[in-house]
Amino acid sequence: MKTLYLESVGGIAGDMFTASFLNAGIVDLREMNNILEILKLPDVRIQASETRRRGVPCTYLEVHIDSNQWKNRFHFRADGQLRMYEMIEYLNGLTLESQTLQLAREILLIHASARQGKPYSSSGVAASLARQNQERTAAEAQIDGLPRPNPQAETDEPGRSPSQSHQLKDQQDDPQGIQAFSGARNPASLQDNFDPQDPALQSLYDAGEVVDLLVDAVFAAHCVRRSEATSFYASPVRSGGGLHGDERHPVHPTAELFRGLPVINLKASLDEALRELSTPTGLSILRAVDPSFLPTWPEGRVRFMGVGGGAFDSDQFANLFRVVLLDKTTDPGLYSASRREPEGYTTIQYDVRCGLSPTKPEKMAGILDDLEKHGASDVRLYQRKDPSGKPSLGLAFICNDDDLTALSDHLLTNTTAFGIRYEKIRPGMPRPASSSRPATGGPPVAPSGGMGGMSSTDDNPYS
Incomplete structure (x- = not known):
């Protein structure tokens, strides 16, 4: 029973997300290079380095593009832009693992939908992945002669929190009610069927955005799959502030991706934090994973913990994203209700x-x-x-x-x-x-x- 906690210490971005998994040891640089080879983007490479953000050790991940040869893989419009349809079709032609492909495609479509209006909410790809991990954990426990975990002990549905399970039931009974909360209605293209008429597929991207978006989405999907998590949690996110030209952060379409997400910002007195702290790609990854939000870590034994650094280094705040993978199968008695409060503790x-x-x-x-x-x-x-x-x-x-x-x-x-x-x-x-x-x-x-x-x-x- 593994729990994945995604913590926006000083923001979230696609490169910070993958860097945190590298720092934790959940994935390694060699396998990420293998994923990059599967993407078949010529003269594109990644570099991971150990650095610090406000004194905290972390991993910083960079994507380097040494030439424009990768553009030959796509059909760009006359104005130099590329439709999301082209990127999705390109991924469908690769030999990616099926779960990685489905989650990466969902991240991309959520990202693209924000440019059209209300962003799509998760269609349950990550929850399905968590469900499969839970079933595999239960099967392995039976083989080892250990007590089989009860998926109903904490949630109504494996891989989902109670609130997510009830939201899913409410959505089946009253789809219009849940749509108003979570965003626009999900199209068939977020399911197994690929709908070429989905308006999100018509979203346009400049050439400078394509490689980073594809790499970040596929890398994040691979990291989530490799965590083998059976449930997902996250901290509130950072919206940042300050001005971007004449507009105030978060600007469109980033602002759309905050719909339904809890926000806790850094102190307003930190002028260096008045910038974009959560990127559209990072928020799209978070929406695709569809975690329950907690102000503190969930219960469990910490198995892996890693920190990914952002591009901005500040003396005022740590531009970091942290991932924590916890396991509750060891010493389950530690997490019983009777052990939560020390003797003499007064509950408020x-x-x-x-x-x-x-x-x-x-x-x-x-x-x-x-x-x-x-x-x-x-x-x-x-x-x-x-x-x-x-x-x-x-x-x-x-x-x-x-x-x-x-x-x-x-x-x-x-x-x-x-x-x-x-x-x-x-x-x-x-x-x-x-x-x-x-x-x-x-x-x-x-x-x-x-x-x-x-x-x-x-x-x-x-x-």
Whole structure:
């Protein structure tokens, strides 16, 4: 049971992604050169070097193009641009491993779709890969005489978090509802069928973008496959800031790729961080992997950890991307609920409330179940009054401080909640009753599907 955690320490980019896997030892430079040979791009080579970013050792990966011979592999337009269709067709003609090809193609199409409007969301290629890894792990465990891992112990579906499983079920029941959150409807070209009419395939790329994009997408897909992960998690991403010409970062189409993703930026006082920190390729890789987002590492024994460096070296912040591969098959007793808190540890709990728009009972039941699986307790609905005084529906639950941020992000991202109000439960004090404090007015407003704000009636580290 391997868990892959993707951490945007100071941003994410395609070269940083692969460099982190090289630094971790999950892949090596020789096999990446073999993948480059399969790509058949003449006079294109890669170079990996060990360096530092703000004192942190890391691997820096560069792609060198020594001539324009690679252009003979494609049919460029008269204006010197290339359609995404040409790149996808080129990949389909290579002898890449099937899972690598599918994931690389998905990364490219997500990248291209952002140039047309709302980016595509993941079609489940990475989740299918995780499912196969989980089945193989279970089969190997049976051969070795070890207890077989239960894929239902942590998720409704192997390779997906509970929220992703419920999102998939909701999408089957109500495809329009999930489409508004995750992006545009996925075309058939993100599945096994290749649809030449997909508008994303008409996206145009300058010659200087093609090689880097192809190499980054294929390398990233290979790295994810080689990790043999059964679940994927990631930290919030960095949007950066500052100006790009007359526009402020993130500019289009990079800004489109942030749809549905949690963002935590570096301090505004770090003027050197006012630049593009997350590139379109890096964000496309993240969307294709479709991880669950956590503010901290998930549980497990750290087997591999690597750091990839970006091109910008700063004394103010570390321009790094980190990958962590954890394993929970060894010493599973360490991760039981009874071992999570040391003796004498006092858990801080919060009473969390929000308003909800009316929705189908089946979907509401799924929301309640999903919150409980994410660590919420005493989940309940209650009658409240909205700011205009009209009767409306409220949702309340109790959670620990460790789960507050993740639960709030999940609630604002996957439900119609327009704001959250939370209050610390003091030791020895009775829990607030559902009808004693209607959640009216005050909470910050967030659009449906966005990463909204939270308001607190007490000091806490999350506000």
